[in-house]
Amino acid sequence: MAAVVEVGVVEEGVVEVAVVETDDLIEIPLVGIGFRGPIADWVFSNPAEIDCVEITAEHFFESSEEQLAKLSHLYPVSVHGLGLSLGTPGSLDSQVLSQFQRVADSVDAKWISEHIAFTRTGDVDLGHLNPLPMTRKCLSTLVDHASELMDRCQRPLLLENITSYLRIPGDYSEPEFLNRLCEQAGTGLLLDVTNLFINSRNHDFDPIEWLHEVDSQHIRQIHIVGYSFHEGVWHDRHREPIQDDLFDLVRDVVAYAPVEAIILERDGAFPPVNQLAAELTRLEETCESAR
Amino acid sequence: MLALLLHDREMRDRFRADRSAFVKEFGLEGADTQMICSLDCEQLDRQAEGLLRKRKSQVTQLIPRTWNRLGVEANRLFRDYVESSAWPESHQRHALDADAFCSFLQLNSIQEYSRSEHNWLKFCIGKCWFRLHFVSDCNVDNRNRWAVQVFYRTRASGTVQRTIFCGSMKSHR
Ligand SMILES: [Fe+2]
Numbered sequence: 360m361a362a363v364v365e366v367g368v369v370e371e372g373v374v375e376v377a378v379v380e381t382d383d384l385i386e387i388p389l390v391g392i393g394f395r396g397p398i399a400d401w402v403f404s405n406p407a408e409i410d411c412v413e414i415t416a417e418h419f420f421e422s423s424e425e426q427l428a429k430l431s432h433l434y435p436v437s438v439h440g441l442g443l444s445l446g447t448p449g450s451l452d453s454q455v456l457s458q459f460q461r462v463a464d465s466v467d468a469k470w471i472s473e474h475i476a477f478t479r480t481g482d483v484d485l486g487h488l489n490p491l492p493m494t495r496k497c498l499s500t501l502v503d504h505a506s507e508l509m510d511r512c513q514r515p516l517l518l519e520n521i522t523s524y525l526r527i528p529g530d531y532s533e534p535e536f537l538n539r540l541c542e543q544a545g546t547g548l549l550l551d552v553t554n555l556f557i558n559s560r561n562h563d564f565d566p567i568e569w570l571h572e573v574d575s576q577h578i579r580q581i582h583i584v585g586y587s588f589h590e591g592v593w594h595d596r597h598r599e600p601i602q603d604d605l606f607d608l609v610r611d612v613v614a615y616a617p618v619e620a621i622i623l624e625r626d627g628a629f630p631p632v633n634q635l636a637a638e639l640t641r642l643e644e645t646c647e648s649a650r
Numbered sequence: 651m652l653a654l655l656l657h658d659r660e661m662r663d664r665f666r667a668d669r670s671a672f673v674k675e676f677g678l679e680g681a682d683t684q685m686i687c688s689l690d691c692e693q694l695d696r697q698a699e700g701l702l703r704k705r706k707s708q709v710t711q712l713i714p715r716t717w718n719r720l721g722v723e724a725n726r727l728f729r730d731y732v733e734s735s736a737w738p739e740s741h742q743r744h745a746l747d748a749d750a751f752c753s754f755l756q757l758n759s760i761q762e763y764s765r766s767e768h769n770w771l772k773f774c775i776g777k778c779w780f781r782l783h784f785v786s787d788c789n790v791d792n793r794n795r796w797a798v799q800v801f802y803r804t805r806a807s808g809t810v811q812r813t814i815f816c817g818s819m820k821s822h823r
Pocket residue numbers: 519551582583624
């Protein structure tokens with residue numbers, strides 16, 4: 360049975376809508392986009408296809424509160440970090456942590472997120488995300504750092520799976536590691552379905568089996584963007600439109616888990632905005648068909 | 651150790667050539683030895699190349715004109731630059747990386763170096779509110795032209811650049 364909606368005209372020009380039965384109302388995740396310079400004007404025009412926005416914290420470390428306030432008036436905002444290197448043993452960079460917190464506070468972030476990865480060690484800064492051995496030691500480092508970040512920001516923290524060409528043996532399988540991490544740190548999982556798809560192709564495993572090994576309650580947000588395939592290897596260049604097999608994977612994830620938001624994570628080769636809008640609409644339709 | 655292996659091609663070559671000698675040389679023990687010895691060299695190379703590709707992709711977006719002018723030489727020059735320098739720190743690392751790459755091209759007298767694009771990048775990285783440059787390499791219809799570059803910052807629009815050519819004016823953000 361569908362939800363019953365009563366509609367009545369209260370006075371000329373005013374329509375009152377009341378939902379009187381909510382039993383069967385379905386909750387659809389918010390569909391949003393990663394905020395980037397080339398699409399800034401479009402995002403600020405508040406198009407109907409965008410329900411929420413993700414900003415990269417580091418892009419706003421230098422920016423004024425004005426721009427952040429403008430965004431937060433338009434959308435629920437997720438603040439996504441790239442540079443905290445949660446997997447590096449030792450203390451978090453206090454300067455980066457304060458700047459991250461300032462950005463999260465300025466937009467009154469609905470969620471904050473970072474990666475299950477390391478970007479640097481005491482010896483060397485690799486600049487981008489790298490995989491961690493799924494060991495007890497790494498789990499404990501991540502739990503400590505995730506807790507510190509959450510305590511500092513006082514907002515729900517979601518941790519994201521990354522792509523990796525490198526497989527490192529450890530004490531746990533990846534889903535087991537993620538379950539333990541979310542339970543012990545009290546975080547959610549930001550499931551990047553593109554990263555999952557790419558890893559499953561490069562390392563020859565079944566992404567659906569992987570998905571069902573993760574506790575569904577942990578999966579709170581999705582990242583998605585098209586993949587690329589070059590010389591026998593799958594890559595996350597963040598420059599391609601979403602392929603059909605990724606829409607299928609999104610449907611499976613949304614049917615399985617209480618996902619709150621899906622973010623289109625395009626970083627380059629931006630098409631005209633109507634194409635991005637069409638991708639967001641198709642994501643929303645995919646969610647509707649899944650729930 | 652994993653980070654060093656991903657960072658340094660020469661170390662990967664030594665690791666590939668003789669794992670036990672490598673472990674001994676760096677004094678690895680216990681679980682670390684097991685973990686490092688189980689790594690696949692091809693996967694290590696691919697991960698390291700992936701890091702370089704991501705770094706390069708950020709730089710190309712920041713200096714598209716210089717990158718296009720370098721053409722087929724761009725990748726080789728970028729690799730030479732990476733091997734001769736440290737990865738810049740801070741959240742502005744990509745812009746600083748592009749800036750350092752431009753300086754590397756300038757230092758090595760690479761003809762395709764674009765002073766005008768480098769000027770704009772330096773202005774974006776800095777905190778200065780206003781800057782003027784007189785340059786000879788502003789491109790119009792595939793020809794270099796003399797021009798005055800005017801850069802400034804506003805609260806509403808952020809960084810703005812205007813280029814005044816001899817006899818004509820173009821502006822872009
Ligand atoms: Fe992602």
